[in-house]
Amino acid sequence: MELLHLLKYCLLCLVLTVTILRFLLPPKPPEAAAKLPPGPTRLPIIGNIHNLGAKPHRSLADLSKKHGPLMSMKLGRITTIVASSPAVAREILQKHDRILSNRHTVLSMKVLDLHKFSMPLLPAEAKWRNLRKVCNSYLFTPQKFDSYRELRRERVLELLEDVRLAASQRPGEAVDIRRAAFRATLNSLSSSILSLNLGDVERSETAREFQEHVSGIMEEVGKPNLGDYFPVMGKMDLQGIQKRMKGHLENVLNLFQWVIDERVRKIKSDELYVSPNDMLHTLLAIGDDGEGTAAMDPLCIKHLLWDMFVAGTHTTSSSLEWAMAELLRHPDNLAKVKEELDKNVGKGNHLHESDISRLPYLQAIVKETLRLRPVSPLLVPRKASEDVEIRGFIVPKGAQILVNIWAIGRDPVVWENPDSFMPERFLGSMIDVRGKDFELLPFGGGRRICPGMSLGLRMLHMMLGSLVHWFEWKLPDGVVPEKLDMEEQLGMALHKFKPLLAIPREDGKISYKKD
Template sequence: MEIIMFLVFCFLSSCFLIFTTARFRRSSYQAARLPPGPPRLPIIGNIHQVGRNPHRSFAELSKTYGPIMSLKLGCLNSVVIGSPEAAREVLKTHDQILSGRKSTNSIRSINHHEASVAWLPPSSARWRLLRKLSASLLFSPQRIEATKALRMKKVQELVNFVSESSERGEAVGISRISFTTALNIISNVLFSVDIGSYDCKNSNGFQETVIAGMEASGKPDAANFFPCLGFLDLQSNRKTMKASTEKLFRVFREFMDAKTALRNESTDVSNMDFLDSLLALTQGDEPEIDNNDIEHLLLDMFAAGTDTTSTTVEWAMAELLKSPKTMAKAQAEIDSVVGQNGVVEETDISELPYLQAIVKETLRLHPAVPLLLPREAEADVEILGFMVPKDAQVLVNVWAIGRDPNVWENTTRFEPERFLGKEIDVKGKDYELTPFGAGRRICPGLPLAVKIVSLMLASLLYSFDWKLTNGVVSEDLDMDETFGITLHKTKPLHAFPVKKRSTSC
C-alpha cells in the first residue's frame, strides 16, 4: 500500500511539475513579448511618472523604452504608441480589435459611455446608428456645402467685432472670440440660433463650462487607476463633469421643448435643422432614438465642434505672433489671392497652400487631443512584435509623433514650409500626422473643422495686423499647456488688432 501511495504521489507530483513548468514558460513567453517599459513600484506601478502633462511624460519615457511602451497605472494596463509605424498598426491594421473605448471615471459618472458616438464601441448597433445620423445630417459633403453661407456670415461677424475692438484700441482674447464664432456656427447648424456673445458682459459661460468638462474627462484621475476609489471622487472630476454637463443639458432641453411645441402647432418641415431632424426620429411606435440619445449626441457635437476649433486657432495665432516673418508671408499670400475684395471666401482656401501648411504645422505641434481618446484591446493583439494584452488601454501619443526626430526635422520649430509641395494631410492616411485619429474612430467632423479653422484664421490675418499686448515680446510669449482631453494654452492669448482695410461685407 505504501508503495502504491508513493507511486501515486510521484505521478501527481510529476503532473503538477509538468503543468507549472509549461505555464511558467507560457507566461514567461508572453511577458517577454510585452512592450518594454519603466520599472514599476508596488501597488501604484508607474502612476508617479504620469505627471500633469502625460503626453510629455510619455514622450520622454519613450526615448528610453521605445515607441511601443508598456505602463502599469495602478490596476490599469496601458500601452503607449509613439511612432507612425506603430500608430498605423493600431489605427489601421488592427483597428477592429483596438477600436473599443477605455472610458474614464468622469465619463462614466454621466453615463456618457452608453450614449456617445465618441465613447460607444463600434460593435454596438447604437454607435452605428448615431454615427450614421451624424454623418448624414451634419457632416456629409452636401450638408457642409449647404451651410457654407452660414459659416461665412458668422466669420464676418467675428471680423466686425474685432474691427470694433481695433477702433477702440482694445486687445482681444483669441480663444474667446474664436470659441464664440465656432459656438455660433455649431448652434445655428443644430438649433438655428446664436448661443454665443462677443460681449463679455453677456457671456453665458459656455466656454468655461465646455473646458471644465473636457479637463475633468481627460486629466489624470486616481479613480481611472483604482476603480474602487471612484465613489470618493478625490479630485472632484465627477462633480465637475456632472455640473458642466447638466448646465449644457438644460440648454439642450429648452431647445428640445421649444421645438417640440412648435412641431405640435405646425406641420411645416421646410428648413429643418439638426435638432428638428433628430426629434422627428423620436416619434412613432418604434422610435429610433430618445431624448437621452439626443442630449448626449448634442454634447458630443458641442465638445468636439467648439473647444478643439478655438484651441487650434489660438495656437496658430500664438505661433504666428512668435514668428512675425511667417505671419507676414501668410498675409502676403492671402492678399495676393483675395485682393481688395474685403472678404475671404471659403473657396479661396484651396488657393492658399501656405495657410493650409500653417494649419497642418499647428496641428503637428499642438494637436487638439494629444493622446487621442483612449482605446481598449478587445483581444490579445501583436503590434510590431510586441503583445498588447486584452483589456489594455491603448494611447496613441500624436503629440509625440508630431515631434519625432526620426520623422521631422527641427521638431520644435514652427516651420509651415515643411508641408509645401508635399502630400501629407490630416485626413487619417498619413500616420505621422493624425490629429483627428484614423480608421473607424476618425473624427467625423474633420472636414468641417478644417474649413472653420482655415476660414477664421485667413479672415483674421487678411483684415488685421496683430501686435502683442504691452510689455510682451514675441520671443517671450508664454506657450505653456494645460492638459485635459484637449490641450489648452495655459495663459490665454491676447493681442491688439490693427485694421488693414474695410471689414464690412
C-alpha cells in the same frame, strides 16, 4: 464635516491596505509578463503613475526614446500600451483597428451613463455604427456643410466686427484670441445645429450658463482622478470630480432636452411653423430607412448634440489660438500668409470658403500648427477587446491604448527640425491631416476618426485667414516674439497655458464691408 473627512480617510486607508495585499499575491508567470512591450520600471501600488508628470504627452515621448515606439506601463491597476511612431500607429489604427477600436473610459465620462450614449465613448457595436452612419449620411456630408456655408461666413464676419470695434474704440488694447475664437466657434455651431446663438453671453443668460457649464466640464475631465487608476476607489469619489461633473452635465443636457421638446412641440402644433434648416431638424426627421439606420430618439439626440458641441468648440478655438501664437512668434511667416491672402483674395475682399483651395500657404500653416500642437495629443484612449500581437509583443485584452500623436509629430526620423515651426515643409507635400498619413494624425484614424473633421477644418481656415487678412497684429508692449510664452496645459484639450493677447490694427489698405 470633520467626521466626513475622517470617514473618507479611513476608507482610503482600507482601500490601500486591500491594494497592497493584492500586490503581495503571487505575480503572473514571467513568461506572460515577458510578452508585454518593454517599459519603465514600475513602483509598488502606483506602477508608473509617477512617470506621467503634468504633461503626459511629453513624458511619454521622452520615455519612448528609451523603451521604444511600442511601450507598456502600469498606471495603478491599468495596463497601458503607448504607441509613439507612425509605423506602430498604423498597426493600431489600421491593421488591428477592429480589435483595438473600443474605448477606455475615464470615470468622469461615466457620469449619468454618458459612456452608454456618447458616440466617441461607445464600443464599436450596433449603437455606435448607427450614430456613425447618421453623422456620415445626414449631418457631415458635403451637401449639408455647403448649406451652412453662408451662416458660417456670417459668424466669421461677426468675429471680424468684434475685433474691428475693439481696434477702433480701444486702440492699443489687446484682444483675448482664445475667447474671441471660442465665441465665434460656439456661435457657428449653435446656429447650424440648433438655430440658437449660445455665444452671446452679454445678451443671453442661457448662453452665459451654457458656457459656464461647458467650461466646468472641460476642467473636471482634465483633472487626474485616482479612481481611474484604482477602480476600487471609483465609487468613493474622494476628489469630488464626479459630483461636480454630474452637476455641470445635468444642466447642459437639460438645456438640450428643453430645446428638443420645444422643437417637437412646434412641429406638432397647429401654429404656423417654418422649420429651420439646422441639424436638430435633420435628426428629428430621421426614420428607419430600411438600410440599417434607426430613428433617433430624444435621448440619443441630446447626447449627440453634447458630442458635437464638446468636440467642436474648444478644439477649434485652441487650434486657432496656437496658430496665431506661432505666427506672432514668426513675423516672416505672418508676412508670407498676408501676401498670399492679398494676392489670391484681394485687398478689400472677404475670404470665402471657396478661396481656401487657392491658399496653399494658409493650409500649410494649419497643418504645421496641428503637427506641433495637436489638441488631443494622446487621442481618445482605446481599449483592446482581445489579445493581439504587435511587433512580437502582446497587447493584452482590456489594456488601455494611447497613440501619442504629439510624439509622432515631433519624431526626428520623420520630420526635419521637428520642434521648429516651418509651414514650408508642407508646400508640395502630399501629407494630409485626414487620417491616411500616419505621420500626421490630429483627428485620429481608422473607424474612430473624428467625424466632424471637415467642419472643424473649414472653420479653422476661415477664422485664421480672415483675422490675418483683415488686421495687422502685434504683441503687447514689452513682449517680443522670441519671448512669447508658449507654455501648454493639457486638460480635455491641449491649451495654451496663458491666453494669447494680441493688439489688432485694421489694415488701412482695405475698407470694412460685407460683400
